[in-house]
Amino acid sequence: MKKLVYLAALAMLSLLSGFTNPKKNTQKPKLIVGVVIDQMRYDYLTRFASKYGEDGFKRLLKGGFSLENAHYNYIPTYTAVGHASIYTGTTPVNHAIISNNWYDKYAKKSIYCVDDSKYKTIGNNGDGGKKSPYRMLTTTVTDQLKLAQNMNGKTIGIAIKDRSAILPAGHAANGAYWFDGGDKGQWISSSYYVNNLPNWVQEFNMSKKVDEYLEQPWETLYDINTYTESISDDNNFEQPFKGEEKPVFPHNIPALKSKNNNYSIIKAIPAGNSLTTDFAKAAIIGENLGKSNFTDFLAVSYSSTDYVGHQFGVASKEIEDTYLRLDKDLANLFKFLDTQVGEGNYTLFLTADHAAVQVPSYLQSVKIPANYFSYTKFRDYVTEITKKHFNSDAIVENISNFQIFLNKEKIEELKLDVHTVAQKIADEVINYKGIYKTVTAKTLQSTTFTNGILNSLQNGYNQKFSGDVLLVPNPSTISHSKKGTTHGSGYSYDTHIPMIFYGNGIKQGTSKKKYEIVDIAPTISNLLQIEFPNGSTGKIIDEVLE
Ligand SMILES: [Zn+2]
Numbered sequence: 001m002k003k004l005v006y007l008a009a010l011a012m013l014s015l016l017s018g019f020t021n022p023k024k025n026t027q028k029p030k031l032i033v034g035v036v037i038d039q040m041r042y043d044y045l046t047r048f049a050s051k052y053g054e055d056g057f058k059r060l061l062k063g064g065f066s067l068e069n070a071h072y073n074y075i076p077t078y079t080a081v082g083h084a085s086i087y088t089g090t091t092p093v094n095h096a097i098i099s100n101n102w103y104d105k106y107a108k109k110s111i112y113c114v115d116d117s118k119y120k121t122i123g124n125n126g127d128g129g130k131k132s133p134y135r136m137l138t139t140t141v142t143d144q145l146k147l148a149q150n151m152n153g154k155t156i157g158i159a160i161k162d163r164s165a166i167l168p169a170g171h172a173a174n175g176a177y178w179f180d181g182g183d184k185g186q187w188i189s190s191s192y193y194v195n196n197l198p199n200w201v202q203e204f205n206m207s208k209k210v211d212e213y214l215e216q217p218w219e220t221l222y223d224i225n226t227y228t229e230s231i232s233d234d235n236n237f238e239q240p241f242k243g244e245e246k247p248v249f250p251h252n253i254p255a256l257k258s259k260n261n262n263y264s265i266i267k268a269i270p271a272g273n274s275l276t277t278d279f280a281k282a283a284i285i286g287e288n289l290g291k292s293n294f295t296d297f298l299a300v301s302y303s304s305t306d307y308v309g310h311q312f313g314v315a316s317k318e319i320e321d322t323y324l325r326l327d328k329d330l331a332n333l334f335k336f337l338d339t340q341v342g343e344g345n346y347t348l349f350l351t352a353d354h355a356a357v358q359v360p361s362y363l364q365s366v367k368i369p370a371n372y373f374s375y376t377k378f379r380d381y382v383t384e385i386t387k388k389h390f391n392s393d394a395i396v397e398n399i400s401n402f403q404i405f406l407n408k409e410k411i412e413e414l415k416l417d418v419h420t421v422a423q424k425i426a427d428e429v430i431n432y433k434g435i436y437k438t439v440t441a442k443t444l445q446s447t448t449f450t451n452g453i454l455n456s457l458q459n460g461y462n463q464k465f466s467g468d469v470l471l472v473p474n475p476s477t478i479s480h481s482k483k484g485t486t487h488g489s490g491y492s493y494d495t496h497i498p499m500i501f502y503g504n505g506i507k508q509g510t511s512k513k514k515y516e517i518v519d520i521a522p523t524i525s526n527l528l529q530i531e532f533p534n535g536s537t538g539k540i541i542d543e544v545l546e
Contacts, residue, residue, distance in 0.1 A: 029504040031290035031346040032145070032524060033337065034168060034299040036086060037326070038079060038161070038306035039487065040352035041314065042068070042496045047229050048323050051222070055331035060350060064502030065544040066510045072354060072495040073516040074459035075472070076401055076488040080113040081460070082353025082517070083167040083301065087140035087533070089521030091459040094535035096137040098462050100163065103398040103405050105465070110400070111135075114166045116192065121180075123188035123197050123205070128180040132192040133166050138535030140170035141521040142297050147172070148530035153294035156283050159301035160267055160276060164353070166190075168299035174287070177201060177279070179272075181264030185210050187279060200286025209278055210263060213271035218251040220321045221328075230320040237359040238312045239483040241265070247312060247483075249321075268311060270325040272304030277329040281336050290341035295528060300333075301353070302326060313359035313485045347504040347527060349520060352497040356487045360476050370476035373434050375399060385428045390416060396425075401488075403467030404429075422468045429471065437472040444470070456490035501544045511543055 045057060045066075052058050060066070072082065074091040076099055084097040092098045097113055104111045114131040121129025139147075142155045157169025157176035169176040173193060180188045186205045189197065197205075220227065231237075238247035243259035257265050266272045280300045283289065289296045305322055312318035330350075337346055357363075360370035379399055386395040392414060397407040404425060411418050419442050426438040439454065445463060449455040457470055473489065480486045487494045499515060505527045518538030525532045526540045 027345070027504075028528065029295055029345060029347040030292075031337075031341050032295060032297045032528070033346055033348040034086070034297070035330070035333075035348060035350040036083060036159075036164065036168070036299075036301040037350065037352045037498070038164065038301060038303045039309040039354060039356050040305055040498060041355040041493070042070070042498050044319075044323050045498050048320060048327075051226075051229070051324055052327045053331055055334060056327035057330065059331070059334060060348070060500045060502045061510075063508060064348075064500050065507050067499040067515050067541070067544070068510055068512050070351070070497060070499035070515045070517065070519075071492070072490075072497065073456060073518065075453075075456045075490040076460060077354035077490070077494040078488055079161065079306065079353050080163040080167060083164050084136050084140075085517050086351060086353070086520050087142060087168045087170065087299070088136070088138045089141065089518045089525075089533045089536035089538040090138060091518060091537065092462045092466075093459055094138050094537065096462050096465055097135060097167065098460065098465050099401045101400075102465070103400050103403075103467070105397070105405055108397070110398075114163045116190075119191045121188055122191055122194055123186055123201070124180065124184055126180060126182075126184060126188075128162070128178075128184070129188045129190045131162050131166055131190045133169070133171055136167055136171070139533045140168065141524050141533055142168065142170035142299060143172045144525060144530050144533055145295060145297055145528060146170070148528070149294045153292070153296050154287055154289060155297040155299070156287055156289065157299045157301075158276065158280050158283060160272055160303035161301065161306075164301035164303055165299070168301065177283075179263075179267070179275070181261060181267060183262050185263030185266075198286060200282050204279060204282045210266060210275055213266060213275055214253055214257055214263070216253065216271070218249070218253055218269045218271070218321075220249050220317065221324050224249055224317060227317050227320050230317045231315045231362075233317045235362075237362040237365075237483060238316055238318070239481065241268075241311075247316075247318075249317065267304055268307035270304060270308070270322045272307070273302045273322070273326050273329050276300065276302055276304075277333050280333060281340075284336065284340050290337075290346060302329075309356050310486060311484050313362065314356055315358060315362060344504055347506060347524075348502045349524065350498060350500045350502070351517070351520065354487045355494050355497050356485055357476050357478060357489070357491070357493045359483070359485045360478055360480075361482045363476055368476070369474070371434050371474060372482065373473055373477050373479045375479055378429075378432060381432055382425065382429060385425060386421075389424055389428075390414065390421060395421060398467075401467075402471040402473060404469040404471070406468040418468070426469045429469070434474050434477045435471055436474045436477075439470050439472075441466065441468050441470070453490050456495075460490075501541075505546050506544055507546050509543070513543075515541055 116132035363370035
């Protein structure tokens, strides 16, 4: 009897606490929103903090859980690989997206990660929509959510870049939409997903929002003299737009448009992020996301940050302005989610697909070691090695993404052993200027590297698709023009990214513990109580979950 009273009291208490704490939402999320900021370094959160508003990045930092020491754990840190790894919870070892473009040794040609000629463009008569995620071999957290709900619930992927919409949305998505630039200026899709553009996409395209954005010059959001977090606007380390003499504000977009591939210019200015936000909002309404009894998933990736970063570099006024404006776009999106889906009804995570190195020529100017790598010169060097040791200039089939692909037929014809040839090349090219480490595929197959840069190289190595000799360049050594910058390495400047969870089921706090990008998908899977993606190698980040 006593026990019964106690139990009744307990039930009463939990019922009461349910009423007295309405903010505590015990319902599963109605919508998961994955936000990926292309090329966002962790330090962009702190560097511009004094100028961010309260409702963008700071809202996530204050109300959510921020992992301050989150990193990519593989090489190469490129866009397609990043998006695939976030959503599959594994690395190229398993998901097989080894780069954006790579040499397909079976087809004997360079391929693009999401090209698929089996499908046609939906939205116009161009080739921009002949895409699918078929080269990604494992499932995504978005796929697992669809499977767990017997294909109920909707998944929509959105980004200016096709690969950043397609890979996150997974194989079983309802739709993925990306922006077709050039003379088109429309959001399109692939017949892999749909046979016609949904009404809301057609209406968005007809609204000509993109034209409105391109009628404005790109000026700084605030007085440029207050932009004290970046170097001087006019410098030698930035790439002006075509038709511009200097890489300085204001950038006269209407006048520059025709010289910079028309509608494609919006990719490389902050308005591209605003357009993405507008389109994401249209998707939430058009697809009724977060309104059913099932959990929906919106995967949105902001691509313009990457184009601006490549063109102007990490320290530029343009990057500062792009992030201050993105902060406003994010605030706008979060507020929209509050009214449309309801605060507490959605869970959001924000991260990046890779970070970026400071412009090497800028680093050199301040005496920090940095350099440029020329594939043309390197190829000549490798040819001299194979001529000298194996009396042939036809042994190497392709060099790309810091990997050497050998011509196996030629090696057999010359009656040489492929492992001997690979090892000799690895031993010789280590002497090339700017090369830091060299490893053969055989070593990666027979040795387990548990930490450091070789562990990252191994995590990015796929036995079936990767090359025969893998190279690691020196820190801050890139293959790029001397103006602007890039990414792709396993060094901290490319691997350290924001990782923030927010909303339904998420605690408030921060952590300085080291986490890896592959931990996001298992954490979201655990939050949803669904099976992990089938190749997942990450762990559940226990401390962010309620
Ligand atoms: Zn990039």
